[in-house]
Amino acid sequence: MGTILAAEPRELILEPGRAEKHYWHDIWAYHELFAILAWRDVSVRYKQTAIGIAWAVVQPLLTMIVLTIVFGRVAKLPTEGTAPYPIMVYAGMLPWFLFSSLLSGASNSLVQNVNLIGKVYFPRIIVPTAAGAVALVDFTVNFLLLGVLMFWFRFIPSWHVIFLPFFIILAMLASLGPALFMTAMNVKYRDFRYIIPFVVQFGIYVSPVGFSSSVVPAKWRFWYSLNPVVGAIDGFRWCVLGGKSALYMPGFLLSLCIVVLFLWLGIAYFRRTEKTFADLI
Amino acid sequence: MADDIVIRAEELGKKYVIGHEAQRERYVALRDVIARSARNAWRMAADMAKGRVVVPGDTVEELWALKGVSFEVKRGEVLGIIGRNGAGKSTLLKILSRITEPTEGRVTIKGRVASLLEVGTGFHPELTGRENIYLNGAILGMTRAEIKRKFDEIVAFAEIEKFLDTPVKRYSSGMYVRLAFAVAAHLEPEILVVDEVLAVGDAEFQKKCLGKMQDIAGRGRTVLFVSHNIDAIERLCTICLTLNAGKILGMQPVSDAVIKYIQSQELLTLDAYRSARYRRTAEIVSLEFEPTTQSVILLVRPRDRQPRDLSVVLHDNRQSSLFATHLTDMGDTLRTDNEVRIAIPLPVQNLRPGHYFMSVASFDPTRTHFFDVLMHVPIQITSQAMPLASNDSRWGALYFPLRWNVRPARALERPPAASQYCD
Numbered sequence: 001m002g003t004i005l006a007a008e009p010r011e012l013i014l015e016p017g018r019a020e021k022h023y024w025h026d027i028w029a030y031h032e033l034f035a036i037l038a039w040r041d042v043s044v045r046y047k048q049t050a051i052g053i054a055w056a057v058v059q060p061l062l063t064m065i066v067l068t069i070v071f072g073r074v075a076k077l078p079t080e081g082t083a084p085y086p087i088m089v090y091a092g093m094l095p096w097f098l099f100s101s102l103l104s105g106a107s108n109s110l111v112q113n114v115n116l117i118g119k120v121y122f123p124r125i126i127v128p129t130a131a132g133a134v135a136l137v138d139f140t141v142n143f144l145l146l147g148v149l150m151f152w153f154r155f156i157p158s159w160h161v162i163f164l165p166f167f168i169i170l171a172m173l174a175s176l177g178p179a180l181f182m183t184a185m186n187v188k189y190r191d192f193r194y195i196i197p198f199v200v201q202f203g204i205y206v207s208p209v210g211f212s213s214s215v216v217p218a219k220w221r222f223w224y225s226l227n228p229v230v231g232a233i234d235g236f237r238w239c240v241l242g243g244k245s246a247l248y249m250p251g252f253l254l255s256l257c258i259v260v261l262f263l264w265l266g267i268a269y270f271r272r273t274e275k276t277f278a279d280l281i
Numbered sequence: 282m283a284d285d286i287v288i289r290a291e292e293l294g295k296k297y298v299i300g301h302e303a304q305r306e307r308y309v310a311l312r313d314v315i316a317r318s319a320r321n322a323w324r325m326a327a328d329m330a331k332g333r334v335v336v337p338g339d340t341v342e343e344l345w346a347l348k349g350v351s352f353e354v355k356r357g358e359v360l361g362i363i364g365r366n367g368a369g370k371s372t373l374l375k376i377l378s379r380i381t382e383p384t385e386g387r388v389t390i391k392g393r394v395a396s397l398l399e400v401g402t403g404f405h406p407e408l409t410g411r412e413n414i415y416l417n418g419a420i421l422g423m424t425r426a427e428i429k430r431k432f433d434e435i436v437a438f439a440e441i442e443k444f445l446d447t448p449v450k451r452y453s454s455g456m457y458v459r460l461a462f463a464v465a466a467h468l469e470p471e472i473l474v475v476d477e478v479l480a481v482g483d484a485e486f487q488k489k490c491l492g493k494m495q496d497i498a499g500r501g502r503t504v505l506f507v508s509h510n511i512d513a514i515e516r517l518c519t520i521c522l523t524l525n526a527g528k529i530l531g532m533q534p535v536s537d538a539v540i541k542y543i544q545s546q547e548l549l550t551l552d553a554y555r556s557a558r559y560r561r562t563a564e565i566v567s568l569e570f571e572p573t574t575q576s577v578i579l580l581v582r583p584r585d586r587q588p589r590d591l592s593v594v595l596h597d598n599r600q601s602s603l604f605a606t607h608l609t610d611m612g613d614t615l616r617t618d619n620e621v622r623i624a625i626p627l628p629v630q631n632l633r634p635g636h637y638f639m640s641v642a643s644f645d646p647t648r649t650h651f652f653d654v655l656m657h658v659p660i661q662i663t664s665q666a667m668p669l670a671s672n673d674s675r676w677g678a679l680y681f682p683l684r685w686n687v688r689p690a691r692a693l694e695r696p697p698a699a700s701q702y703c704d
Contacts (some may be wrong), residue, residue, distance in 0.1 A: 012394075014379060015387040037421040044407050119402045120420055121379035275382040278375065279297070 012164060023271065027123045034126045038133030041105075045134055056141040064090045065109070067210035080212045083241040090146055091240040092209045095171040099137045100200040102172060105131040106179035108188050109197050114281050124274040125267075128183045132172060139168070158242025167239060170259065171232035177262030178228075180270040187277050207279045208233050211247070222251050227275040228262060231255025287503050287644055288354040288377065289474060292386035295347040295372050298325070303400070331586035337511045346372040346529045350386070354505070359498040361518030361535060363542050368524040369509045371476060374398060377505065378474050392471030392503075395422050399476070404576030406450035410460055413449050417464045431467045438493075439463035457487060466493045472503045492514065508545075511539055539598075540636065554658045564643050564653040566620070570660045577660070579623040579641065581615070588614040590646045592692040593625060596638040599656055603637075614646055633680050634663050 027034075046053065064086055071077045072085035079088045106128035110117060111129050150157065186192040208216070208231045216224045224230060231252050239246040322343075345370045354360050362370050375381045377388060378396030403420040404413050414435055419429040428435075439460040451458060475494070475696055491513060498504050498517055506652075510515050514521065514535060521538035531541060551568065552560055560666040566580040582588055594605040606625065608615060615621065638657040644650060 012379075012390040013387060014376065014390070016383055016385060032425055033419045036416055036425075040405060040408065040416055041414075043412070047407050113403075115399075116403050116420065118380065119398045120396060120422075122420075170350060256669060278381045 008078050014205050016160070023123070027125065030122050033122055034130055037126060037130035041131060041134045042137050045137075049158040049256055053141065056138045058143050060090070060093055060145065063204075064093060067093075071210040075211075077211045077215055078186045078190060080214060080237055081240055084155060087146075087149060087153055087155055088241060089210060091237050092150055092207075092212075092233045094139065094142055094146060095167065096204060096209045096229060097142060098135055098168070098171045099175040099232065101138055101201065102132045102135040102175040102186075103179045103182065104196050104200055105134055106176070106184035108193065110277065111190075111193070111281070115157060117281050118278050124277055125180070125270060128179060129176065132176070132179075136172070152262065156259065157240050160239045160242055164216060164236070164239045167232055170235060170256075173263055174228040174232050174255075174259045177259065177264070177266035180266035181262075184273045184277075187280050188273070212237070213251075221248060222254060225251030225254040226258060227244045228255055228258045231259065238261050285356045286353050287356050287391045288352075288505075289389045290353075290377075290386065291351050291388070293347055293350040293373070293376065293383050293388060294345060294385040295376060295381070295704070296345045296384040297346055297371075298341050299344055331574065334352060341698050347376075347383075350524075350527075350529055352522060352529065352532055354503060356503055357501045357508065358520055359504045359518045361514040361538070362505065362524060362528075363509075363511070363538065364524035367526075369527040370396075370524055372527075373474055373524070374474050374507060375467075376381065390472065393422070394472045394474060395468045395470035396474040397421070397468070398474075399460060399467045399475065400465055402543070404449060404457070404461060407448055409448055410436075410445045410452070413460065414464055417461065418467075421465060421468055422470065423468065428470075428571070435463045435467050438466060438489075455486075458700060462486075462490055466490065473497060476507045491592040494669065501518050511542075512601065515539060515599060527667045551655065551658065554618060554655045556656065557655050558655045559651070564652070565641055566653055568641060568655065568658055568660075570662060571624075574624065574626070575629045576624040576626045577639065579625070580620060581623060581643065582620040583615060583618050586616055586618050586644055587617050589643050589652065590614060590648070591623070592638040592640075592642050592644075594639065595627070598636040598638075600638055603678060609646055615643075629662060630682070631680055632662055633676065633678055635661070635678075637662055637678070 029256075067089045068086045071089070072079070079085045083091075109127045109131040110124065116127070117124065182192060182196060186196075204210070207227055213221070213224065213230060213234055225248075232255070234247055234252060234255075350369075350373065362373065363372050372381075374396065374409040375398070376383050377390070378394055378398065380396070382397075401417065403417055405416065408416060413558060414432065415425070415428055419425070423431075439456075439462075441456055441460055444452065444456065449460070452460070461682065482576045487625065494504075494506075494513075494517055504517070506514065506517055509588055518535050520532065522532045523542055524536050533541075551565075552563070562584060564581055566582050568577065568579055569578075571578050578589070579593075581591070589608075592605055593607075595603045597603055603644060639660050639661050640654075640656050640658070642654045643652040645652075
């Protein structure tokens with residue numbers, strides 16, 4: 001007998017509007033499916049696509065060059081501490097791309113997996129979160145590129161870099177909340193599909209990617225942190241660029257609260273609507 | 282609930298809301314368009330605000346796919362579910378396998394459910410056969426360890442050893458289906474929910490699948506099985522649930538349910554048996570069995586004067602073919618565009634009275650083009666007194682008045698007249 005059968009038979013009650021009692025337990029029971037879907041997404045992305053890896057490299061590199069020229073050279077904005085402008089930009093782009101690729105990957109994921117949704121049961125939240133795996137793999141490629149860049153500029157990161165994993169998780173959580181909300185909305189109202197690329201395109205200028213958030217006037221700095229990505233980007237720069245980049249604490253805490261709030265809202269909305277997905281999709 | 286009841290459905294209902302486009306007026310008045318758009322926008326905004334599903338269309342209609350469905354399934358039972366298209370079978374399976382939520386009522390389920398509503402769910406064309414086995418297995422609810430253990434068995438069952446590391450997009454459709462079914466066949470849940478999945482692959486493979494299903498059912502698992510294949514239902518199931526228009530018609534032993542189902546089919550018009558593509562150009566206008574002449578009477582109205590061949594196939598009550606007869610068997614063809622009445626005497630002396638099916642087709646004599654096809658039209662054959670009054674599956678549909686020759690084994694002393702034992 002497989003491990004499935006080893007589990008004690010518990011009574012399952014299906015009723016309209018019944019909140020799932022074992023929701024989190026259920027998600028854990030499906031962790032293997034999560035792993036295999038994540039693996040599928042990653043392997044399909046890099047299978048038979050020589051350009052797959054190249055694309056993950058070229059896109060951030062070109063973006064970095066453009067942002068450096070526009071903000072650093074043309075607008076002559078200051079960098080943080082002594083860090084070269086390209087490295088400052090690139091360190092901000094890493095969490096931004098992690099955020100945006102998770103957001104767009106997740107929000108299309110359910111619609112792309114229609115055949116699964118209509119034919120088998122599993123906690124639906126697995127699909128958008130598994131799409132996050134692709135974002136994480138792309139991030140890893142970008143991160144290696146940051147290493148190359150730092151070597152090129154002879155820039156040595158400080159000991160803060162050990163906190164980096166925390167900020168990686170923060171960037172992903174910041175994205176997951178809105179992503180779950182968007183995913184659920186996208187199933188119901190397909191026009192949300194067109195909103196996401198717009199949000200992503202817009203966000204790169206609204207968030208401190210091409211510039212340091214220290215250029216934001218002091219009186220606005222706190223409110224600027226309402227954008228949940230600001231906390232993640234500032235944190236990233238603090239880790240990578242070292243002591244020369246100071247972390248603005250009140251703003252960072254506000255960002256953190258917003259992340260938690262969005263995450264809670266996203267999960268709550270997703271849970272409320274996920275049972276109707278099969279009827280809508 | 283009682284220990285041996287694993288599924289209990291109480292007053293189950295599922296409502297869908299569907300939208301209709303209103304018939305457009307011939308002259309479109311701007312005033313009407315504005316009024317209608319405003320009305321629709323208001324309704325959609327209200328739906329959105331209440332968090333309900335927004336349905337496009339000018340009028341919406343509620344449709345109960347299931348209503349007031351209650352039943353119980355005991356451990357180890359193999360329950361067949363039959364009903365016409367749209368009777369609610371698939372909706373019921375979707376609720377039981379947790380894909381969708383009921384609108385009212387409730388279901389209590391004891392034990393792990395695996396549902397098989399389609400073969401090859403989640404197969405990815407870019408991935409290899411090996412990768413897809415793991416992917417599909419996980420989707421169907423198997424653990425990695427379980428798949429690993431059964432891997433060789435699955436590959437052997439699917440007969441794809443050589444192509445294990447080829448992307449499935451390069452597979453033939455037969456290989457694809459075999460692999461997909463092989464994974465599904467190795468599921469070992471306590472409750473298995475299966476939709477019309479045996480209707481795939483070639484006849485040989487279908488037989489293998491049916492055998493595997495019988496195997497699963499035989500090991501004391503609870504199985505819920507939907508199929509249009511009455512034969513498969515009769516072979517696999519112990520008990521049968523008949524659905525019609527979202528309601529339960531009855532739950533009874535398979536043989537009774539099948540007969541009831543077939544009888545309910547007889548109420549349909551002839552068009553219900555005609556393939557959709559021929560409905561607009563129907564040629565076979567009527568088909569019935571005339572008891573007085575013991576003949577099948579066909580009314581045929583050909584569209585043009587091209588030569589036509591007609592074929593009639595008689596099936597038994599489980600839709601297995603008994604025999605076929607063609608107009609060209611007699612060296613004849615049909616060349617007219619007038620309505621013709623055709624009487625085909627049936628060998629009723631060799632058929633047990635009861636339920637049969639008949640398929641009729643009209644096609645050109647080279648059999649390259651079909652003009653009309655009717656599949657499995659139920660007919661009732663009555664006849665004079667005949668031993669074993671029904672075409673029960675135990676006796677078969679055919680009857681031959683064979684003369685048995687019975688005499689004593691040691692017949693040397695006094696050869697008796699045969700009539701002494703047998704008349």
